[in-house]
Amino acid sequence: MANTKLSVSVDSRLAHFINTYQTDHDVPTKSEVVERALELLQSQELKRQYAQAYQEWEESGEAQVWDVTVGDGLSR
Template sequence: MTIGARDRGTVKLSASLPAADVAYLEHYARRHRLPSRSATLHAAVQALRERELEAQYVEAYREWEESGEAAVWDVAVADGIEPEA
């Protein structure tokens, strides 16, 4: 465990995974030069967080466009910009 990990309150846990998933984790760790299964699982959790955050941004953008604010913003952004000749 690194000092930074201690600062974040690292928790040790036990997990049961199918053998094929463990083999994949080990292969992924070697390919990406991660130091351990824990580091590999941490990377997987981070990827899940990023995927969920991306979906939240997509939803927020959709709501913004549907609210009519996007059209108002387009007018404000174009204010004072002269078209190319």
């Protein structure tokens, strides 16, 4: 995937954390530290969106409709 260059400003506390994390975890670049953080943030956001979609699906009554098909095609 192609990289896009960004310029960001962060609080000095976060800049220190980036430097420390890079050193402690042998990460080659600060950009990779930020990429890892953004990937975690993206993952959390997707989990939140999936949970919200599932809740909306359950509340819509669709879950009950599908429950009756759970045993279709299975014999005891």
